[in-house]
Amino acid sequence: MSEHASPALTVEGLSAGYGRFEVIHDITLSVAKGQAVALLGPNGAGKTTVLRAIMGMLRHRRGSVIVDGTDITAMPPHRVARGHVALVPEGRRLFLGQTVEDNLRLGGLHLRHDKERTEALLRSVFELFPVVERYRSRPVTAMSGGEQQMVAIGRMMMSAPSLMLLDEPSLGLAPLAIQGMADALGALRERGQSILLVEQRVDLALQVCDHVYVLSGGRIVRQSDAASVDAQGRELIDAYLG
Ligand SMILES: Nc1ncnc2c1ncn2[C@@H]1O[C@H](COP(=O)(O)OP(=O)(O)OP(=O)(O)O)[C@@H](O)[C@H]1O
Numbered sequence: 001m002s003e004h005a006s007p008a009l010t011v012e013g014l015s016a017g018y019g020r021f022e023v024i025h026d027i028t029l030s031v032a033k034g035q036a037v038a039l040l041g042p043n044g045a046g047k048t049t050v051l052r053a054i055m056g057m058l059r060h061r062r063g064s065v066i067v068d069g070t071d072i073t074a075m076p077p078h079r080v081a082r083g084h085v086a087l088v089p090e091g092r093r094l095f096l097g098q099t100v101e102d103n104l105r106l107g108g109l110h111l112r113h114d115k116e117r118t119e120a121l122l123r124s125v126f127e128l129f130p131v132v133e134r135y136r137s138r139p140v141t142a143m144s145g146g147e148q149q150m151v152a153i154g155r156m157m158m159s160a161p162s163l164m165l166l167d168e169p170s171l172g173l174a175p176l177a178i179q180g181m182a183d184a185l186g187a188l189r190e191r192g193q194s195i196l197l198v199e200q201r202v203d204l205a206l207q208v209c210d211h212v213y214v215l216s217g218g219r220i221v222r223q224s225d226a227a228s229v230d231a232q233g234r235e236l237i238d239a240y241l242g
Pocket residue numbers: 018023041042043044045046047048049050
């Protein structure tokens with residue numbers, strides 16, 4: 001297979017959990033290059049655990065994870081984070097005492113010796129999120145929740161990842177900010193960023209994504225192209241989400 005044809009993400013038979021307690025079972029999913037794919041599911045379904053398992057943050061795992069042609073199954077998380085996969089975690093985890101720009105630069109630490117690349121990445125964050133540029137010298141705490149989420153996404157753009165994982169970016173945002181987030185993710189995808197988006201907001205997922213998977217009880221129970229999710233399919237997904 002040519003490099004161009006390799007998917008952004010191929011997960012096969014992935015099982016993982018905490019200690020001896022297996023939480024996700026036999027997960028198989030893929031993200032084509034440049035696609036946005038949603039992982040939907042109710043609270044406790046194991047969505048965050050899937051993202052952690054992809055990053056290599058959980059020790060006891062079975063299965064394989066291949067990102068853009070590279071097998072990262074056995075790679076330690078700090079190496080996975082160097083341009084392979086970036087995780088925008090639930091709750092953003094920004095450094096609140098630091099400026100917006102410092103937060104962004106922390107995301108590109110492994111590229112810091114390549115000044116040109118770092119500055120180009122910073123410019124691309126500012127192009128995508130003008131509000132982030134306006135606040136670049138101010139503390140993160142001066143921004144609203146939706147704006148802070150854009151900083152969290154920008155920070156991960158700075159690592160130039162093959163694949164970006166987002167864990168419920170709409171959580172805790174007001175309706176207007178949720179639409180802003182949907183627009184931001186759409187713009188990111190249009191730039192060619194491959195995305196795996198964990199969400200409980202089905203509307204947001206269907207608006208942004210090409211394909212959706214539904215996770216329930218640690219298993220993939222449904223999948224579909226977003227475009228072919230009709231009213232009936234939507235009802236089925238809503239029923240899983242409770
Ligand atoms: N650090 C942990 N140690 C032990 N069990 C955990 C840990 N984190 C999560 N779990 C368990 O794993 C299961 C799945 O949790 P996970 O956080 O992956 O779900 P989720 O789908 O992301 O839920 P939510 O929508 O609430 O974020 C839950 O039963 C949870 O109690």
